Structure formats: structure tokens, C-alpha cells
Amino acid sequence: MKKSTLIHLRFPFSFFLLPVFLFAIACLPDFEWSRFVVVFGILHFFLYPASNGYNSYFDKDEGSIGGVKTPPKVTRELFSISWLLDLLAIAFGWTISWKFAVMLFIYGMVSKAYSHPAIRLKKRPIIGWLTAGVFQGYFTFLMVAVGMSHEEVLFTTKIQWGALLSTLLLFGSYPMTQVYQHDEDGKRGDITLSLILGVLGTFHFTAICFTVSVALYVLFFNVYFSLTTAVIFTSALSPVLVYFGMWYLKVRKSLQLADYDHTMKLNLISSACLNAFFLYLILN
Numbered sequence: 390m391k392k393s394t395l396i397h398l399r400f401p402f403s404f405f406l407l408p409v410f411l412f413a414i415a416c417l418p419d420f421e422w423s424r425f426v427v428v429f430g431i432l433h434f435f436l437y438p439a440s441n442g443y444n445s446y447f448d449k450d451e452g453s454i455g456g457v458k459t460p461p462k463v464t465r466e467l468f469s470i471s472w473l474l475d476l477l478a479i480a481f482g483w484t485i486s487w488k489f490a491v492m493l494f495i496y497g498m499v500s501k502a503y504s505h506p507a508i509r510l511k512k513r514p515i516i517g518w519l520t521a522g523v524f525q526g527y528f529t530f531l532m533v534a535v536g537m538s539h540e541e542v543l544f545t546t547k548i549q550w551g552a553l554l555s556t557l558l559l560f561g562s563y564p565m566t567q568v569y570q571h572d573e574d575g576k577r578g579d580i581t582l583s584l585i586l587g588v589l590g591t592f593h594f595t596a597i598c599f600t601v602s603v604a605l606y607v608l609f610f611n612v613y614f615s616l617t618t619a620v621i622f623t624s625a626l627s628p629v630l631v632y633f634g635m636w637y638l639k640v641r642k643s644l645q646l647a648d649y650d651h652t653m654k655l656n657l658i659s660s661a662c663l664n665a666f667f668l669y670l671i672l673n
Contacts, residue, residue, distance in 0.1 A: 393461035394470055397445040402456035403433040405660045409526060409555045411667035413533035416551045416613075420537045427485065428536040432529075435478035436493060440500035442471035447504045452573040453649035455566060455656075485536050492532040499524050511579050518582040521563050526556030547613050554606055561598025564591045566656065569649045588647045592637050599633075618670070625666040629659045 410432060414420060441456075446468045450460050475497045482490035502508040503520055510517045530552035534542050542548050567574065567583035568591045574581050583591045603626065610619040632655060639646045 390470065391464060391466055393464060394442070394467045396457055396461055397442050397463060397467050398438040398470070398474075399441040399445075399454075399456045400434065400438055402441060403437045404664070405455070405656050406437055406525065406529075407433065408660060408663035408667060409529050409559075410533050411664060411671065412551060412555060413530045413548075414537060415667050415670035416547055417534060417538050417542065424485070424537055427481070428489075428533060431478050431481050431493070431536070432533070435474045435481065436496060439471045439474035439478065439497065442467050442474070443501055444504040446471065447506060447509075448577070450573060453569065456653070458649055482536070488540060489532065489536040492528070492535060496524060496528065496532065509579075511581070512577075514580050514582040514585050518560070518563060522556045522559040525563075526559040527552040530555045550609055550613075554602060554609060557598065557602040557605065561595045561602060562659070565595045566652060567591075568647045569652050588640060588644045591647075592640065596633070596637075614670070621669070622666055625662045626659075629655070629662055632658050 410429065414425065445454065445460065446463050448454070449463055452460075454460050478497070479490050479493050482493040499520060503510045503517065510520050531543055531548070534540075534548055534552075564581070564583040564586060567581045568588060570581075571584050571588070574584055582594075586594050603623065606622060607619045610622055636646070636651050636655065639651075
């Protein structure tokens with residue numbers, strides 16, 4: 390495998406997608422650790438890298454992308470490896486259940502529709518935003534539940550509420566991941582929601598969605614876990630709030646500071662805080 394292919398698969402980027410997986414696990418009545426390892430591996434070492442690679446192949450970015458500051462040129466090998474990883478994800482998923490495998494297939498096809506020039510949902514601001522939020526949040530949450538448990542759990546209020554909360558949080562955070570790519574997206578004709586909102590508008594939009602989603606998360610944890618859990622959740626997110634606020638004040642003085650480095654640091658802090666909290670829930 391070429392070094393450029395390995396870079397574009399962006400395996401470390403899966404860390405930013407881990408919170409949805411852990412949150413889904415934390416909401417299940419019970420699970421097996423052996424199944425935990427298998428489902429984790431399928432998603433984070435096959436499905437997500439396949440999506441990353443396929444997206445990179447058709448984007449052919451010259452500027453920074455999520456997890457890679459200076460992306461190398463893509464090759465045809467990246468396209469082939471992306472398909473191979475998708476097929477492996479489905480094959481391994483089939484050993485768990487055919488329903489889980491079908492959901493993996495659907496996720497893979499939607500991610501390709503997001504990037505492929507014949508459809509390219511990415512260039513449609515509202516549809517692209519909805520697709521990313523729903524499939525990386527709600528759909529992935531349910532997919533994890535199916536892979537880890539029986540499909541009957543999908544119809545419980547707790548699981549449905551948790552899945553919706555995952556999407557709501559992503560609705561706010563996703564435009565922020567595009568805030569430094571306005572020039573690159575504009576040149577390629579990808580009119581993202583963040584590009585429409587503008588730099589400061591993206592910050593304001595994210596702040597509103599974040600406030601609403603955190604309030605609903607607090608209510609969720611208070612109902613299904615405990616008030617203490619809700620308090621710990623808000624405390625765990627305090628570093629995110631502090632960093633976001635400080636960065637926003639800097640950007641108000643200079644829009645150039647809405648750059649790759651600051652965006653990736655926000656992603657890292659928020660993912661680390663959420664992952665730590667959800668691991669706490671799982672282990673307790």
C-alpha cells in the first residue's frame with residue numbers, strides 16, 4: 390500500500406467518530422466485550438477509513454482536510470482500497486447478523502453518494518448537512534445497537550432518544566468542521582452549509598445547536614441515569630466550552646484564525662471529553 394493511500398484513509402480520524410459508538414454502547418441494557426471489540430474494529434478500521442478514502446479520492450484536495458494538514462495526491466489505489474475495506478466491513482458484519490451487514494452496506498453507499506461527482510450530496514448544503522448528521526449520528530447509533538444487541542432494542546424510547554441526540558449534536562458540530570475549507574470548497578463548487586453561513590455565522594449556528602443539544606442531553610441523563618450523571622456530563626464538556634469561547638473571540642478579531650489547526654484542536658478536545666465521559670458510563 391502506498392504511503393499516500395494510508396494517509397488518506399485517515400485511521401486516526403476515527404477517534405472523532407468514536408463518541409457515537411461509545412454513547413450507543415452506554416445506552417444498551419447489556420453487551421458482550423467480545424462483540425464490543427468486533428463491532429468497534431469493523432466501524433473504525435474498515436467502514437470509516439473506506440469512507441474517508443473514497444471522499445478524498447473524488448475531492449482531490451490541495452488544502453488541509455480533516456486529520457491531514459498537507460494531503461498528498463491521490464492515486465487509483467486509494468479508490469480500490471476504499472472499496473476493499475467497505476467489502477471487508479460488510480463481510481465481517483455478516484458474521485454478526487445480516488441486518489448489521491445491510492446497515493453497513495447502506496452507510497457505505499450513502500457515504501459514496503456524498504462524494505461521487507454523479508450525485509455529490511456534499512455540494513448541496515442542506516441535503517449534505519442532513520445526510521452527514523443523520524447517518525453519522527442517528528443511523529450509526531442504531532447500527533451499533535443492532536451489532537451489539539438484538540434489533541428489538543431499536544424500538545425502545547431510550548435508544549431512539551439517544552440516537553436523535555447524537556444527530557442533533559452532529560448537526561451543530563459538522564458545519565464547524567468545514568469552517569476552514571471555504572476557499573477549497575468554493576473552488577470545487579461544493580456549497581456547504583458553513584460556506585453559506587460564513588465564518589462567524591458558523592460559530593453562531595454551532596453555539597445554538599450545542600446549547601440546545603447539551604440541554605437535551607442533560608435531560609436524557611437525568612431521566613435514564615441520574616442527576617449526578619447529568620452534572621458530570623456538563624462538567625466533562627466544560628473544556629470544550631472554554632476553548633470554543635476563546636477561539637470565537639480570536640476569530641472576531643481576525644477571520645484568518647478560523648483555520649485548520651484551531652478546528653482540529655476543537656475536534657480533539659470535544660472528542661476526548663465525550664469519549665472519556667461515555668467510557669465512564671460504560672465502565673460504571
